[in-house]
Amino acid sequence: MTQLATAPAVRGERPAAARPPRRRQHGAYLFIAPVGLGLGIFYLYPAVSTFALSFAEWGPFGGHTFTGFTNYLTVFRLETFWTALGNTLLYMVIGLLTLPVAIFFAVLLNRDGLRGVTVYRTLYFIPFVTLPVASGMVWRWLYNGDFGLINQFLSVFGIPGTYWVSNPATALFAIGVVQVWSQVGYYLVIFIAGLKAIPKEYAEAAEIDGASAFQRFWRITLPLLSPSIFFCTIINVITTLQIFDLVYVMSASATVNPAFTASQSIVQLFYEKAFVESDKGTVTALAFLLMLLIAALTFVQFRLQRRWVTYV
Structure with missing residues (x-):
């Protein structure tokens, strides 16, 4: 054979x-x-x-000459760049608070027997589909230090108000609140879809074994929701690093009032350099640095996600 x-x-x-x-x-x-x-x-x-x-100097009527790393050195020497970078990272941290808020409301709206779920979901989603310019205009009126509703509400309890978007100490956080408010509805829909995909048998078995509601959420729901959380984290970081609309609408130009650099983002600095000062060389270097920042943070998130999946 x-x-x-x-x-x-x-x-x-x-x-x-x-x-x-x-x-x-x-x-x-x-x-x-x-x-x-x-x-x-x-x-x-x-x-x-x-x-x-980004390695060239642009002429006022077109054309460019190679200048090496001059544009990057110019960006790094700008004090407003480091301020805008710090503000943008703060916007990113504040934006990440949107995720736990969205998870909280998603769990509430995912309960069985809850009436009017469709209405609640719609109400939460409306701020996301509203134009950022319109939302910023309304919230700027609410934040108004003279006749804004927020200060009027605080005055009822004897709490003195302030000029929320004009005060450098509160402008960034006031804009951050609007940012969270406008984005919750988007992540809420994603988390509800993720919760619907989790089999109910897991929670029912844990309940029979005597697990509390918090233990079922922490040990079962949250780990099984991690793919949705990871996706939302990536999208949230990329979006908040490019924040511009709300900052531009709710705060004045930094060239008009230097105090407003306290809330200036990198993209707003990009706008000031490109369309106000017409400094195209610095703008191209600034745009590429922002792209590198987004790519680096996204890479770190993917690396951390792989390690988390390996050990959990």
Whole structure:
């Protein structure tokens, strides 16, 4: 009885039977071509060109000359850059508070037998679909130090109010509150969907074993909700690092009143340098540094998520 010699399979090579036909591969490339072209034209090319032009000095009527790292050194010497960077990181930290708030309301709205759930979800989601400019205008009126409703409410209890968005000590946190308020509805919908995907048998079994409501949430619901939390964390960090609308609407320009640098974000500084001072070289370097910051924080989050999944 003879044995047929078989050639050892090369590691990483798929068997011939498992390979998709070439026609199917070409069809797949054809379907993803529009998205690929869009990403290349509107994202990849601008990123590469911005990086290249960040090493050049722009003329007032076009044209540029290579200047090396001069633009980056100029950015690092700007005191307003470090202030805006610190403010942006504070906005990011405040924005992360949106997630526990959204989880809290998602758990409340996910209870069985709760009436009017659809109405509550709609009310929570309305601030997210409202234009940031409109929300900022309304909240700026509420924060008004002379006739704002917030100060009038505090005066009922004898608490003195302040000029919330004009006071450098409170402007950043006042804008941060509006940021959390406007984003809760978006993450609420995602967390409700994540809660719906968790089998109820787990919580019922834990309840039979004598686990309290908090223990069921901490030991069962929260770990099984971690994929949704991870996704929302990534989106939240990227979004808050690019905050501009609320800051621009609710606070004055830093060139008009230097005190408003207390609430200035990096993107607002980008706007001031690009469209007010027309300093294009500094702007390109600033934009690329912001992109590096977002990429670095996203990479760190992915690394931490892998370690968390490994040990939990």
